Amino acid sequence: MNRTKLASMICLAVFAVATIGADALAEGATIKGKVNWEGKAYKGKRNKTMNPQCVKFNGGKAARKDRIITNENGTLRNVLLYVKNPPAGKYDPPSTPVLLDQVGCMYVPRVIAVMKGQEILIRNSDDTAHNIHATPNKNKEFNKSQPKIGLEFKEKFKRAEMDLPIKCDVHPWMKAVCHVLDHPFFSMTGEDGSFEIKGLPPGKYTLVAKHEKYGEQEMEVSVATDETKEADFTYSRTTNKK
Numbered sequence: 001m002n003r004t005k006l007a008s009m010i011c012l013a014v015f016a017v018a019t020i021g022a023d024a025l026a027e028g029a030t031i032k033g034k035v036n037w038e039g040k041a042y043k044g045k046r047n048k049t050m051n052p053q054c055v056k057f058n059g060g061k062a063a064r065k066d067r068i069i070t071n072e073n074g075t076l077r078n079v080l081l082y083v084k085n086p087p088a089g090k091y092d093p094p095s096t097p098v099l100l101d102q103v104g105c106m107y108v109p110r111v112i113a114v115m116k117g118q119e120i121l122i123r124n125s126d127d128t129a130h131n132i133h134a135t136p137n138k139n140k141e142f143n144k145s146q147p148k149i150g151l152e153f154k155e156k157f158k159r160a161e162m163d164l165p166i167k168c169d170v171h172p173w174m175k176a177v178c179h180v181l182d183h184p185f186f187s188m189t190g191e192d193g194s195f196e197i198k199g200l201p202p203g204k205y206t207l208v209a210k211h212e213k214y215g216e217q218e219m220e221v222s223v224a225t226d227e228t229k230e231a232d233f234t235y236s237r238t239t240n241k242k
């Protein structure tokens, strides 16, 4: 038996029984790609309900609505990519927190994804008071205020839950979405629309792309041991519209 084969067998055995640290997912196969946006770039409308103080934070013009953000390179931001049929195993959450910032009276980013038990670092970068109010279905609700610029606190959710809403009761337009997964095989698209899911044992996976407005798409992706596979998705204004 060659070393690669032996290593993959050990790897499979480990995935089947032990608790795996998500930080140790450097080994294994990778699925990566980008989420394309087809058609005209989307420019969100300015938020007419934004109060004067928050408008000032945004340089004198109200911030644009951010449920749909297309990037300069023709991709779509804030799309969650996750493996629907993750390899069996118990996973420890990544040790690095995910940042949820408040900038110009908007959540940045609007959509975050964490593993259950992973820390979310919530920061106030505005010179005003915000409160952060999570209203989950399966997790514990919290409602905490951040009265000053520069304040931070950490929170985590214990159970998997998609589309968990987070809002600010001071500024009713402030809305964020948190996806909580029970495994580490997920990724969010950011400013370049790319994603990367690492550490997969060889196998056939169903990869799901999920956007707040344009919904879900699925793709079957098979990976061999340590293989890197490309998988691109495309959304447009007509995706999931009938």
Ligand SMILES: [Cu+2]
Binding pocket: 105, 129, 130, 131, 168, 169, 170, 171, 174
């Ligand atoms: Cu606020």
